[in-house]
Amino acid sequence: MMCARVPLPAAMNVRIAACGEQRPRPRTFRKAFSCSRHREASDTMRFTRNLRQRAVRLIAVAFGFAIAGPALATFSIVACAPSGTCGAAVATNNLAVGATVIYAQANVGAVASQYETNPSYGPKGLALLQRHVSARAALDELVRTDDGFEGQDAAFRQVGIVGIGDEGAAFTGEQAMASPWSGSATGPGYAIQGNGLKSEAVIAAMRGAFLDGKGSLADRLLAALAAGQRAGGQTTGKMSAALLVRTQEGGFQDIDLRIDAAADPVPALRHLLDLHQANSAMVRAERAQRRGKREQARIALHEAIRLGADWDRVWRRAARLQMALGDSNGALQALAAFAHLNPTWAQLEMQDPLYTALPADQLPRIVSPAPD
Numbered sequence: 001m002m003c004a005r006v007p008l009p010a011a012m013n014v015r016i017a018a019c020g021e022q023r024p025r026p027r028t029f030r031k032a033f034s035c036s037r038h039r040e041a042s043d044t045m046r047f048t049r050n051l052r053q054r055a056v057r058l059i060a061v062a063f064g065f066a067i068a069g070p071a072l073a074t075f076s077i078v079a080c081a082p083s084g085t086c087g088a089a090v091a092t093n094n095l096a097v098g099a100t101v102i103y104a105q106a107n108v109g110a111v112a113s114q115y116e117t118n119p120s121y122g123p124k125g126l127a128l129l130q131r132h133v134s135a136r137a138a139l140d141e142l143v144r145t146d147d148g149f150e151g152q153d154a155a156f157r158q159v160g161i162v163g164i165g166d167e168g169a170a171f172t173g174e175q176a177m178a179s180p181w182s183g184s185a186t187g188p189g190y191a192i193q194g195n196g197l198k199s200e201a202v203i204a205a206m207r208g209a210f211l212d213g214k215g216s217l218a219d220r221l222l223a224a225l226a227a228g229q230r231a232g233g234q235t236t237g238k239m240s241a242a243l244l245v246r247t248q249e250g251g252f253q254d255i256d257l258r259i260d261a262a263a264d265p266v267p268a269l270r271h272l273l274d275l276h277q278a279n280s281a282m283v284r285a286e287r288a289q290r291r292g293k294r295e296q297a298r299i300a301l302h303e304a305i306r307l308g309a310d311w312d313r314v315w316r317r318a319a320r321l322q323m324a325l326g327d328s329n330g331a332l333q334a335l336a337a338f339a340h341l342n343p344t345w346a347q348l349e350m351q352d353p354l355y356t357a358l359p360a361d362q363l364p365r366i367v368s369p370a371p372d
Contacts, residue, residue, distance in 0.1 A: 021057025032169060073179070073196030073234030076102065077206055077224045078110035078168065080159045080189050081217045086110045087245035087255070089115070089221040091266055098258035106246040109135065109163035115176040115195050116156035125161050135161045135169040135191070143171055160184065160191035180235045187211075192224065198232025205231035216250050218245045218255050218355040222270055229266045241265035248358040252283070274306025282317050289324050297325060312342035316349055323354055331355070332362055 034260050066118040074097070076090035088102035088110045103122030104110040109129040113121035121142050128138035136208035143369055146154040155173040162168040167259045168191030170184035176195045184193035185207045192206045209227035213220035221244055229238070239262070245255040257272040299322055309315035317340035322330035335355075339346035349355075352361055 007017070016044065018125065044295050048120040065309060074101070074114040074223065074226075075192075075194030075197060075202060075228050075233065076114060076160060077190060077192045077210060077221055078104070078112050078114040078162045079104070079210065079217060079221060080109060080162055080164050082164075082165075082189075083248065084131040084164060085217050085245060085247045086162070087217050087221055087239070087243070088112050089225045089243045089269075089271075090114070090231065091225055091233065091238060091241040093237040093239045095240060096258065096260040098244065098256075100259070102244050103240060104244050104246045105130070106248050106250070107164060109166075110163065110244075112160045112191075113157065114193070115152065115158040115173070116152045116180070117308065118146060118152075118157055118177075120147060120149065121157070121159055126161075129163040131163070133163075135163045135166045135306075139149070139169045139171055143173075157195055158184075158195050160193040162186075162189060162191050165189075196234050196236055197228075198235055202228045202231045202233060216245075218243060218273060221245070222266075222273055222286065226270065238263075238265055241269045243269055252280070253298075274307045275311055278304045278306075278314055279316070281307060281316060282321075285321055286317070289321060293326060309337075310341070312338055312345060315341065316345070319349070323357075328358055332358060332364075336364045339366050 002292070041260045070315065073091065074092040074094075076088060078086075078088040080086040084107040086104045086106055086109055088104050090097050090101050090112060091274055092101075092114070100119045101114050102110070102112050102115050103126055107128050111122045111125040113119065126137050128141060131134065135143070142159065142161075143154045143157065150151060150177075153173075154171075155175045158170075158172045158176040160168065160170045168186040170186050170193045172182050172184060172193065172195065174217065176182050179196040181197045181199055182195040182204075182249060183197075183203050185203050187207075190210060192203055192210070194202055194206075197203070205227040206224040210220050210224040213223040218328060225241065225243075240258070240260050242258040243255060245299055247253040254281055255273070255276060257269060257276060259268045259272070262268045281300045281304035285297045285304060286295035288294075288300060304314055305318060315334050319331045319334035322328075323332055335346060335350060338349065346364065347366045355363070
């Protein structure tokens with residue numbers, strides 16, 4: 001098999017290795033980049049078959065017919081941070097992509113199995129990584145032992161895998177290659193892959209956003225997903241997106257957020273992450289107040305409100321925290337915002353003896369809606 005090089009915008013100024021080519025280890029994290037765009041089919045029969053498939057699809061579109069085919073158009077990123085946190089983000093034009101495509105385990109790694117998903121790749125891949133097998137060796141083993149899930153073999157798989165302190169690895173099977181544009185980019189601590197994309201610019205944009213991103217691993221994963229969507233995303237549309245992050249602390253520090261069906265799932269997923277982070281900030285604020293660290297409590301409270309201003313629960317907790325901090329004006333403002341978002345719950349909340357110290361004439365007035 002021959003392997004083609006993928007053209008990238010000149011501004012990227014990076015070198016892409018052909019399949020099987022030996023590359024020296026990159027000197028910097030920023031320069032690490034490999035792309036597995038795609039072995040050109042030297043087999044004339046395969047080439048002819050692909051042409052026939054595309055011709056049939058074009059004819060069907062022209063006459064208004066629908067043809068069932070592979071689940072095209074997915075892009076994802078898997079990554080691990082030096083801290084041991086590992087995660088993945090994915091978007092596609094299919095229902096509930098987060099249910100079966102992405103997998104992660106703290107201090108181990110992350111896996112994405114897409115195009116025609118084989119859900120066994122996730123647990124098997126993580127088990128291999130946990131045995132300190134490299135990402136590349138684990139991926140080779142997954143492809144070699146594909147169990148033919150749903151009657152499809154490795155030719156229908158696209159996979160990204162990464163382990164702690166390791167170079168990411170990606171694989172795109174021959175059938176996945178035949179989608180409008182398919183490819184991958186890998187480097188230390190990450191693998192980015194997609195199929196059915198508008199162009200190679202989607203993968204390049206995701207890589208740039210991830211490497212240049214600020215904040216937590218979750219923020220950087222979602223920044224990559226959003227950049228890929230802005231660069232054109234999938235050719236077939238959009239429906240669902242998911243974000244999965246596993247931390248050493250576990251519990252409420254972990255993230256498992258999904259938009260199962262929406263007109264614009266990636267921004268909706270960003271909003272869910274904002275709410276998750278708002279809750280985390282509120283927890284920090286409440287803990288700081290209990291420890292007598294009032295200034296830390298106020299700073300964390302303001303962050304929670306900034307991230308979750310449209311969430312009624314944030315304002316309820318803000319009102320209670322402001323009372324604990326002795327800030328009556330802040331409590332009244334929080335109750336007013338709470339009442340605006342959820343008047344019924346706010347009315348119940350204001351009956352709590354906690355608020356008896358507040359002037360009754362300054363409490364928000366709630367007008368009950370007229371009965372139907």
